[in-house]
Amino acid sequence: MRSIDAIGIALATLVPAIPASGLHAQSMPPAGYLGPAGPPVAAVAEPGAPSLAAITDDAFPHLFSIAPGYPRKDAHVSVIGAYTIAETKGSHVTAAWSRGYLPVSLSFSDGRCFDFTADYNGPHLSNARLTRVACGTPWKDGATPPAPPAGSRLRLAGTNWGYVDWVDDKAGVSTITGPFAKTYQPFFTAQMPTMAIMAMNGVDYPGGNMTLVGRYRGRLSVVVLEVGY
Template sequence: MADRFAIVPGYKRGASTGHVKVVGAFEIQETDKGHLIAAWSSGFLPITLSFDDGECYSLQADYFGGTLLNGRMSPIDCNERQVASEALPPSPAGGSGLAFIDSAWSYAAWSDKQAGMTIVTAPYTDSFKPLFTAKMATIAIMAMNGPDYPGGNVTLVGRVDGRLTVVTLEVGY
């Protein structure tokens, strides 16, 4: 899984070159009756997964020693959706072919369908600044920055080789 995520070549922010590391990945089994239509969180976990059959589940995991373990899902009420209140992030140059997916904690996810990947931009910038790429078809992004360092956790929900997957990354910018 780790080979699907990479810092954009040449990324710099001051002295930082950034880093991205997979700390947890969970494959979610869809049923014939239920396919994912949305996902959200106020941080990077727990995540609410909403399916087209009207069911919602909370995905939780234990963060221990820098790794997410014991992923588990439990049914929850679908009426507790968090409403995004972020301003639109800086956009790429016109004609880039990138489509905006969503943003969280100032990170923004952009779909590059031609290349078959997702580009995630660095938070707190005044211009479009790609931080890392993900070789997955992403439908949602969640994040939470660390309180005392330039980084945090970013969770992407999407498809890896056609399978619904939730991936949480440790990211430095």
């Protein structure tokens, strides 16, 4: 099976028009690639890596919703892979980042760092795994987003590829705004508080892939989405 890292090399060679920020550590075009899918989680885990478990599809019917009033009627958001990552009292995630949407770098409080990655075959991720990596400086998009409504209690979780992730911690809801909007424009909501957003848009259509890292039912979760904005 071709790994997603090999796809990333081909993407960087054949599609130079994509911004460099989206190619670094990015491993596949948003459409994924064809081929037989493996199990949701890789059969062999890296020794010492935190436990990784897939979240079943029946958890998602009401987790994500297009925001009322969003102007495009064909806008959509769907889950292509979701996983929980075990934390302990002595080791919890302190930061998550990526310049694309996979792999995702995770920094733990005990000084270890892992990359979360997976194969993208057809409509779902498979062979998800955590790989130990050297810890580097967390990357941040650095874009200045449009401000949310005055007086709101929203917290900025991050920006990536023009999307902005705002969190209402009291309600446990995250709102993702439309890419490259000049004013605050909710795109969809997630019924989970997030800590990081990663994304990569298609080069010739209004859509792409996105990864959110946050808490689903109190557990650290990585959710990978296919979106059309």
